[in-house]
Amino acid sequence: MDGVRVVLIGGTSHTGKSTVARAVADRLGFAYRSTDGLARHPGRPWPTPEWRVPPHVAAHYRSLTVDELIASVLDHYARLWPRIEELVTGHALAGPDGGGGLVLEGSALWPGRVAGLTVPHTAAVWLTADEEVLAARVRAAAGYDRMEAQERAPVDGFLARMLRFQSLLLGTVGRLGLDRLDTSDGREADALAGEVVAVAAAQHAVGRSGAGSR
Structure with missing residues (x-):
């Protein structure tokens, strides 16, 4: 990880981004933000x-x-991107005396935009999971089985959007040859954090180590 000052962790909801990002930040002594x-x-x-x-x-x-x-x-993520780019650039170019590094996670880290970053000292990884696993995680978190039909409708809409988002994301990640980690097996955050750090250290450009999906 020598020289890397910003680690970006993208992916759809319920892939474990927040938990893993916090573990990466703790491991590296970086700040965490979403x-x-x-x-x-x-x-x-x-x-x-x-x-x-x-x-x-x-x-x-x-x-x-x-x-x-x-x-x-x-559209929301497109409007948010200039603020993300400014934040990433500020940390990446701060230098060793400009404060600590940053781990930034969120679905707004769209792979097509992240891959276009030219700032140094920046790495990126996307977390994904099987659709059935994601659906089970959402329904468990929502208490879906205990909900009335009218309460389930918004959860169904959220889940449909989430799965469509991941499908689009996977297409972009695959087309651009970006790094992703599959979290379907539910392995511990510390183990995933170690994998994120290893992938980030191997990257020759933002989001690209040549290893692809794991």
Whole structure:
């Protein structure tokens, strides 16, 4: 990892990005940030003990088609990209005396844009998982089996968007020959963090080590 100051971890929801990114940051002594903290888009449409689903979020997933949901989130990520690029560039060019490194994770790290970065000292990896595994993770997190039909509809919309997003992402990652790790087997975050660090260290350009998918 000598010389790498920014590690980007992309992928769709429920691939383990946040947990793995925190583990990578701890391992490297870098700061951790999520692109969700830069600007919010309608997120997960199910409640937690600390959070109730706003009506507009439920309506977003209930009323839009999957094509409309994808168009909405991709437009959001396109508008967010200049802020991401500025953040990455600032950390990558800061030098050893300019503060610590950064691990940045989020679905907004679209592979086509990340692969176009020309700043030095930057690595990128995308996390993916089998569709059945992702669906099971979402339904377990949402408590889907305990929901009424009207409560399930927004979760179904979220899941449809999530799977379509990964399908598009996989196509771009494959076409550009970018590095990705499959998290379907549920291996521990520390193990995945070690793999991310190893892949990042081997990259000769942002997102590219030549190893492809693992």
